[in-house]
Amino acid sequence: MKVTVTDFLNVRVGKASLNAPTYQYLAPGTILEVEDATFNGDVFEGSNQWLKDKAGNYYWAGATTYSVAGTINPACYDAWHLRDHHIKAIHDKGFKGKGVTVCIVDTGIVATHPGFDYTKISGKGFLNQIISTDIKDDHGHGTKCAGIVAANGKEVVGIACEADLTVFRGYSYSRSKEADMIYALENIPLDTDVVSISYVFADTKLLNRLTAAVARLIGANIIVVAAHGNTDTLPNLMSSITGVISVGAVDENGEYAPYTCAEGTFTVLAPGSGIRTTSPKNYSSETGTSFAAPFIASVCALLKQTNKTIGPAEALEFINNNHTLSKDGSKKIIDPAGIIK
Structure with missing residues (x-):
């Protein structure tokens, strides 16, 4: 799934946490390829939803255009x-x-x-x-x-x-x-x-x-x-x-x-x-x-x-x-x- 960064976004390594290591900021307009799911993590500005890519990097979903829905059992x-x-x-x-x-x-x-x-x-x-x-x-x-x-x-x-x-x-x-x-x-x-x-x-x-x-x-x-x-x-x-x-x-x-x-x-x-x-x-x-x-x-x-x-x-x-x-x-x-x- 592809999403677009809507605000400056910090890349977190290995964990959906504000305390996880970070190595760069992504600018608005950056396109991300992430898994088709969200992950619960630290709450930031009222949202606890995070996205993850195949490399294990996490992105706070509140600064992206993500739209994810689960499949109901x-x-x-x-x-x-x-x-x-x-x-x-x-x-x-x-x-x-x-x-x-x-x-x-x-x-x-x-x-x-x-x-x-x-x-x-x-x-x-x-x-x-x-x-x-x-x-x-x-x-x-x-x-x-x-x-x-x-x-x-x-x-x-x-x-x-x-x-x-x-x-x-x-x-x-x-x-x-x-x-x-x-x-x-x-x-x-x-x-x-x-x-x-x-x-x-x-x-x-x-x-x-x-x-x-x-x-x-x-x-x-x-x-x-x-x-x-x-x-x-x-x-x-x-x-x-x-x-x-x-x-x-x-x-x-x-x-x-x-x-x-x-x-x-x-x-x-x-x-x-x-x-x-x-x-x-x-x-x-x-x-x-x-x-x-x-x-x-x-x-x-x-x-x-x-x-x-x-x-x-x-x-x-x-x-x-x-x-x-x-x-x-x-x-x-x-x-x-x-x-x-």
């Missing part, structure tokens, strides 16, 4: 949440989230995970309400949510596998502060398309600030999706905010998952039981409304791919007009195929 589509919701058929029609940006506000991401090869990842950290470049996931929750959106199809495939990821790290393994999460929301760029939040906000003293942060996003035509919460939590205050798509969980049998928090109200159900996704050291199956929310966010990303002007109200209308019902007939279940059709 067909076995990935056997996962029930994809199979039963016809995601392969949607992908086969070209809807994979290309050109759409999804922001995941969570514990960060293991950006070097092989499941995110080809994924454009950028982000910031907001711990202690201090903005940093630290998006490393020391918990695992954010990495698991990210895989449902954008895993590349080697072992699991994300529903919006060609979307760009912005990862905002709002809490960590050691502690959690709602003020940090809200601060992250307050700093989401307004050119973002979809925001996915699998965190339960419960501090009513911060509700006005949370509501204002969400209103800013919705006012910018950004679709905001939030997990409603599980039975071991209070109902997510996000579920009470106008314009938010709040998500409960359904299992493989089409049954309303009883671990969904029974208090408060939510918009729609999505697969949340036994969801295979990326985890910090490998892959895993996860259960909870935390993993139903990025499913909905991914479907909204596909919807945005069809028309970037679609906003929160239209997304909600598509969901309300395209759904099936849980077996007890009481809850709406997302119908991605109907929405994209």
Whole structure:
């Protein structure tokens, strides 16, 4: 594959690292012959993607015109949440989230995970309400949510596998502060398309600030999706905010998952039981409304791919007009195929 250098580019020898030896700069306009794949390495200016030539030299992909897509392993589509919701058929029609940006506000991401090869990842950290470049996931929750959106199809495939990821790290393994999460929301760029939040906000003293942060996003035509919460939590205050798509969980049998928090109200159900996704050291199956929310966010990303002007109200209308019902007939279940059709 040939790519063109777009900015002065440092050649790194033997490793996709800013600390690797270098022997020259390449000027804009230089043509490179590189492998037809990207490699995860050091993050520079928000991107961790690198290219490599046959000699073992690495080039930071952010200064080139690279365009790489992975080949999806067909076995990935056997996962029930994809199979039963016809995601392969949607992908086969070209809807994979290309050109759409999804922001995941969570514990960060293991950006070097092989499941995110080809994924454009950028982000910031907001711990202690201090903005940093630290998006490393020391918990695992954010990495698991990210895989449902954008895993590349080697072992699991994300529903919006060609979307760009912005990862905002709002809490960590050691502690959690709602003020940090809200601060992250307050700093989401307004050119973002979809925001996915699998965190339960419960501090009513911060509700006005949370509501204002969400209103800013919705006012910018950004679709905001939030997990409603599980039975071991209070109902997510996000579920009470106008314009938010709040998500409960359904299992493989089409049954309303009883671990969904029974208090408060939510918009729609999505697969949340036994969801295979990326985890910090490998892959895993996860259960909870935390993993139903990025499913909905991914479907909204596909919807945005069809028309970037679609906003929160239209997304909600598509969901309300395209759904099936849980077996007890009481809850709406997302119908991605109907929405994209």
